[in-house]
Amino acid sequence: MSSKTFYIDTLGCQKNEYDSQILGADLMKAGCRAVMNPEEADILIVNTCGFIDAAKMESIEHIFDMARIKGENKKLVVTGCLSQRFHKELSDEMPEVDLFFGVNDYDDIAAELLEDGPASGKVEETAADGATENRDKVRGSAEKVLHYKDRIIPKGTYSSVLKIAEGCNNTCSFCAIPAIRGPFRSKPMEECIREAEQMAADGVEELVIIAQDTSQYGIDLYGEVRLPQLLRELCKIDGIRWIRLMYVYDEGITDELMDVIASEPKICKYIDIPIQHISDHVLTMMRRRSDKASIIRTVNKLREKVPGIHIRTTLLVGFPGETPEDHQELLEFVKEAKIDRLGVFSFSDEEGTLAHSMPGKLEQEEKDARRDEIMEAQQEVSLELNQKKVGMTYEVLIDDAAGQTDDGDLLYIGRTQYDGPEIDDEVEFCSSREHQPGEFVRVVIDEAGEYDLLGREI
CATH class of the missing domain: 3.80.30.20 (tm_1862 like domain)
Known part of the structure; x- marks a missing residue:
């Protein structure tokens, strides 16, 4: 069992967050401990996005940020879409990175990350057409069937x-x-x-x-x-x-x-x-x-x-x-x-x-x-x-607390069933009661903006 610590920096979409949770679970099963500060980690992992130019640039910046704090005793690992898509170019341009992994490669990453010494240098990649070839420090084979894998879901996740x-x-x-x-x-x-x-x-x-x-x-x-x-x-x-x-x-x-x-x-x-x-x-x-x-x-x-x-x-x-x-x-x-x-x-x-x-x-x-x-x-x-929603009452899922009103009521931010997390409209409402994120309450809408609703708990 390992006593190493790890830090995962996740970029991009929900699918990457999902993959990071799987990788985190594998590392914890191997005895590793997750830390919130990259300075404290033995293993630094950047789970990248490579979908559009802006996402690629953000991923590269984060890789260099991790490289600056790597030091001599840490291992720097890059995974995700950018790594899958541009592994050869990244490997040539970023010698600071110890390992590159593809997006379909989470079964055996933990074991390889915990190996002592330098990276083995060659791992197998399966291309989209099914052909295989050796690539320096890259892997990314696609399974024929997607299977259930344990995930680390942070405490309090609703x-x-x-x-x-x-x-x-x-x-x-x-x-x-x-x-x-x-x-x-x-x-x-x-x-x-x-x-x-x-x-x-x-x-x-x-x-x-x-x-x-x-x-x-x-x-x-x-x-x-x-x-x-x-x-x-x-x-x-x-x-x-x-x-x-x-x-x-x-x-x-x-x-x-x-x-x-x-x-x-x-x-x-x-x-x-x-x-x-x-x-x-x-x-x-x-x-x-x-x-x-x-x-x-x-x-x-x-x-x-x-x-x-x-x-x-x-x-x-x-x-x-x-x-x-x-x-x-x-x-x-x-x-x-x-x-x-x-x-x-x-x-x-x-x-x-x-x-x-x-x-x-x-x-x-x-x-x-x-x-x-x-x-x-x-x-x-x-x-x-x-x-059209002014005067209507909705069930609202609370996402966050937002302070107090001048009258001393508590302010909260939540969503109706008609709004996805982090991408859609929000409901800001006041209440005389204390609540926690993840609770459901009923809110009557008093005002409406272009993307937000204002109301009060009933």
């Missing part, structure tokens, strides 16, 4: 993700994720349920369901999509109060799935659908399976079958070849469709993707101007929708 699948079989021309995380592979249903039961036993009340494409859950294991069946089983778990669906592609939103969302009280009336665009011209260039008609049909049907559902989406503007007419079509859609929660990103030119070699690329200034115009339109939509 909202956490359940990853039901890994990888992606979509071929969107702007996205490097399939090359980074490999083909789509589901976690067996019984293992998803076991993991959720353990999360509930650890105090988790909000289950956030994630995958690269949640709507395809089970297709590889069972020959059919089994997301509705999985959701019904998860709803049976005691202790889980909210189940939130993320990354559900519109072509996978079936009548059966809508019926489950509508009929199961534990499932939040909220769904994240990555639309990306509405112009058929752009959607075709993006190699999306959806078109304008299918997207609008899905949105309308969801609202019909699941009254009150809040839809979240992300849009990508400034794609190569996007014309002013395409942009105007998207702008009109935002104004007319009134999507409840919406984020917008400027196109990031990612090497290794099909879009990287496409003609018609726009200047960054133009891309950002289009992004800002979409967001300005969405602000008006969001304000209009929020104002």
Whole structure:
């Protein structure tokens, strides 16, 4: 058993946080101890994001930060998407790093990290096409099936993700994720349920369901999509109060799935659908399976079958070849469709993707101007929708305390079932009672802003 200490610096999305929890559990099983200060750690781990340029730069900065405090007796390890995607370049440019690992490589990392002496220098990597080759200090083999692994969920965690699948079989021309995380592979249903039961036993009340494409859950294991069946089983778990669906592609939103969302009280009336665009011209260039008609049909049907559902989406503007007419079509859609929660990103030119070699690329200034115009339109939509909530009463999950009012009441920040953690609207409310994060209270809404609601506990 080891007596070493470790520190994990996690960047990027919920999937990386999930992977860090698995790695932390493996290290603790081996006798290591987690520390909150990197200065105190024997092993420094940076779990990187490599999805877009801004994330890559942030990851590189964090690696150099860790390198500056490494000293002679610490081991510096880099894992995550950036390491998987640019392992050779990073290895050449960063001799300070002892080991690079890929995103599909968490089974044996702990054992290798605890080896004394320098890194072995060669580990196996499995490329996206299945070919294998030796790479200096890099590994990243993709399993055929995603399995349950123990995680370290911090004490007091009441909202956490359940990853039901890994990888992606979509071929969107702007996205490097399939090359980074490999083909789509589901976690067996019984293992998803076991993991959720353990999360509930650890105090988790909000289950956030994630995958690269949640709507395809089970297709590889069972020959059919089994997301509705999985959701019904998860709803049976005691202790889980909210189940939130993320990354559900519109072509996978079936009548059966809508019926489950509508009929199961534990499932939040909220769904994240990555639309990306509405112009058929752009959607075709993006190699999306959806078109304008299918997207609008899905949105309308969801609202019909699941009254009150809040839809979240992300849009990508400034794609190569996007014309002013395409942009105007998207702008009109935002104004007319009134999507409840919406984020917008400027196109990031990612090497290794099909879009990287496409003609018609726009200047960054133009891309950002289009992004800002979409967001300005969405602000008006969001304000209009929020104002309709004034006078309504909602169940709110408390996330944080926010001080006191001038009258001495306590202030809290929370969310309704219609808002995902850290990405959507918040409810700030006052109360005469003391509360802790993770508690549920009822709040009446008194005021509404573009992205926040103000109210009081009743």
